[in-house]
Amino acid sequence: MQAVARRYRGRIRYYQIWNEPNIFPEWGTYAVSPEGYARLLQVGFTCIKAVDPDAVILTAPLAPTIELTQRDLNDFLFLQRLYDAGAAQWFDVLAVQDYGLWSGPYDRRMRPRVLNFSRPIYIRDIMLRNGDGEKAIWASEVGWNSAPEGVVPLFGRTSEAQRARYAVEALERIWQEWPWMGVVTYWFFKQADDREADRPQYYFRLVEPDFTPTPAYEALRAFLTALQPTLYQGYHQETEWALSYEGPWEQRKDERAVLGGYALGREGAVLTFGVQGRAAVLVVRPGFAARLKVRVGERAPRELLVTGNETTDPVFLLLAEELGPGRHTVRVDVVEGELGVDGLIVRPE
Numbered sequence: 001m002q003a004v005a006r007r008y009r010g011r012i013r014y015y016q017i018w019n020e021p022n023i024f025p026e027w028g029t030y031a032v033s034p035e036g037y038a039r040l041l042q043v044g045f046t047c048i049k050a051v052d053p054d055a056v057i058l059t060a061p062l063a064p065t066i067e068l069t070q071r072d073l074n075d076f077l078f079l080q081r082l083y084d085a086g087a088a089q090w091f092d093v094l095a096v097q098d099y100g101l102w103s104g105p106y107d108r109r110m111r112p113r114v115l116n117f118s119r120p121i122y123i124r125d126i127m128l129r130n131g132d133g134e135k136a137i138w139a140s141e142v143g144w145n146s147a148p149e150g151v152v153p154l155f156g157r158t159s160e161a162q163r164a165r166y167a168v169e170a171l172e173r174i175w176q177e178w179p180w181m182g183v184v185t186y187w188f189f190k191q192a193d194d195r196e197a198d199r200p201q202y203y204f205r206l207v208e209p210d211f212t213p214t215p216a217y218e219a220l221r222a223f224l225t226a227l228q229p230t231l232y233q234g235y236h237q238e239t240e241w242a243l244s245y246e247g248p249w250e251q252r253k254d255e256r257a258v259l260g261g262y263a264l265g266r267e268g269a270v271l272t273f274g275v276q277g278r279a280a281v282l283v284v285r286p287g288f289a290a291r292l293k294v295r296v297g298e299r300a301p302r303e304l305l306v307t308g309n310e311t312t313d314p315v316f317l318l319l320a321e322e323l324g325p326g327r328h329t330v331r332v333d334v335v336e337g338e339l340g341v342d343g344l345i346v347r348p349e
Helices: 002-008 034-051 075-084 120-129 160-177 200-204 215-225
Strands: 014-016 056-058 094-099 137-143 181-186 234-236 243-246 249-253 261-266 270-275 279-284 290-296 302-306 315-320 328-347
Touching (some): 034 075, 290 315
Antiparallel strands (some): 290 328
């Protein structure tokens, strides 16, 4: 891990340590062991951080399962035992797998023995119970399966049209309801050829081996390309794709900032973004003083002052409140001084 991190420092920042260690055969032929994975995670974390302190470490996503054997262990119990083993200190982001299987993204049943798209809510509860609520959850794999008749539907079965609709609805639900979830990765893009066309895992694909798009790919492409960049409820990094920077901005490193960095803007810098929620709060690094002009939609602009106090804690600056339904555009101009942006928080109230 040190050799990999040293080689790719500055080019690769995010490392996920292993995959689905709570099931066979991902953990090999050994009995599943949360404590064993905790040791592996500790070594991976400490070795990578030793040569690249800016690296961000993800846990292995746990496979959703209700099994209670040495071969396959329930993801809730596995995660709690990870925390009991002290693993909270050895990762920056918790990863999950979030498959819909036999139902759609809006299946809201919350039953421990029902595997559905709502399962990460349980994972979030376990994080909160262990005092780890400030970390985000990233979905390493999200998707539905369209295995045709004649192929055993081990991962559920949808029509291609259903799968296309679910792909879009999944993103909509996450953005609207789960402020603690960050990156979402759809599983998967394509196979090299059709040798596995008789196996169910083949039918998670977005395009065929010859790059012919499936309806799910077309639906995601249409949805994302027409999308206006918008921040929904939750915390957003200053590097969030929906934030638009103009003028004299630069990225700064600071171990006290969230994930080790922030954006510094000087006089003439402009930050613009769309927001959907009731209030927008700018997270500002301490030690900088600035005079800002803030405009929300068609409202009259107003001035805000950021004082350069020497506290080590971030400053929370209320940019907009009592916003109505729908999307609103917020523009922040740095009129004088310097502004250190460490993120944005969108609140539902």
